[in-house]
Amino acid sequence: MSQTPPPPAPNPYQGAPAPQEKYNVMAIVGFILAFIVNIVGAILSFVALSQIKKTGEKGRGLAIAGVIIGLASLVITIIYIIIVVAFLGSVATQMDTYSY
Template identity: 40%
Template sequence: MSQNDPMMNNPYMGGGAPTPQYTPYQQPQYYPAPSSKWNAMSIAGFVCSFFFSLIGLVLSIIGYSQTKKTGERGGDFAIAGIIISAVSIALSVLACILVFVLFGTVFTAAVLQ
């Protein structure tokens, strides 16, 4: 009998049990453990975002990109620093616009009278 004979793979016809097809064993993928080291740039950006918004924004963005590349801790601090700095800069710009409009209105009213 040849190996391609259908009777050979039929257990009821005396050919024995069919040979099971196994997939090769795959090694489990291990991911590196998160680093316990903190990223100093992201922490510095977070702290600076309260006092020096522009510097805090730059440091937080750099720190966030570093945490993504190296797997260090501190990515949450960097995101918080980015948000705090952006909101602070936006409020500062709005306050400057408001002050200029207010003084322009007061100055124009004073000159016209």
């Protein structure tokens, strides 16, 4: 008599969703907009990271790059504006000094 093995026990633990083969569209758009409209690109990339975590889609690297590029370019833009305003204020002060 041959005995059949018992069926495998069900797995009570659910793992992360299986990665899908398609890229998250918001990650791509966020990455592109990070170069053009930096704050919008960074926000879309943050949202894409959240979606990728839930759905398992590809594009995590693009989303991270979009966040980094968007925030870095935002900081550089703010520093540039501060320097320009300080320079123009300095020029305006010097113009008042030399006027007769």
